[in-house]
Amino acid sequence: MIRVRGTVGAWPVDLQIELDDQDWAALARQASAEPATTAAAAARPSGDDPLWSRAQALLREAGELEGPELLAALAALAGSDQAGKRLLVRLRHCDQVEIVQRGEAPLYRWIAQ
Incomplete structure (x- = not known):
């Protein structure tokens, strides 16, 4: 038991x-x-995942995005809400991303050069 x-x-x-x-x-x-x-x-996700690379590029090119806006863009990129949420979680734990809590929506910033 x-x-x-x-x-x-x-x-x-x-x-x-x-x-x-x-x-x-x-x-x-x-x-x-x-x-x-x-x-x-x-x-563990592999480092050569093209979808992950495009998700990073999306935030890097934008510089910063609010959580809901980023989630919508990632869902469109990945083809589903669930896949978009997985990418958002990966970005949350990515060393190149800083998250600033503002009001109700977090702000995701690309900090790596």
């Missing part, structure tokens, strides 16, 4: 998961089938 206790926001969480021997065996097979380092490397 696995027990998880804590909170999600203000809500208390007390979760118990019971696994029988077959479930444990299946979980062990899955864990040994793909090492964690391989999974982490697969989840």
Whole structure:
């Protein structure tokens, strides 16, 4: 049995998961089938992603954009709102981008030369 206790926001969480021997065996097979380092490397975006390069170029050429405006441009560039949001998250964590909180919308600035 696995027990998880804590909170999600203000809500208390007390979760118990019971696994029988077959479930444990299946979980062990899955864990040994793909090492964690391989999974982490697969989840990490590659540096030669053309869409990522275009997203960076979009902000670099604009200099700065407010969050909603940048999200709309990224969604149009990527072809969907979900893909645009992923690019926005990547920009948020990019070393070349500075985020200034102004009012309700953050301002994204390209700071690298």
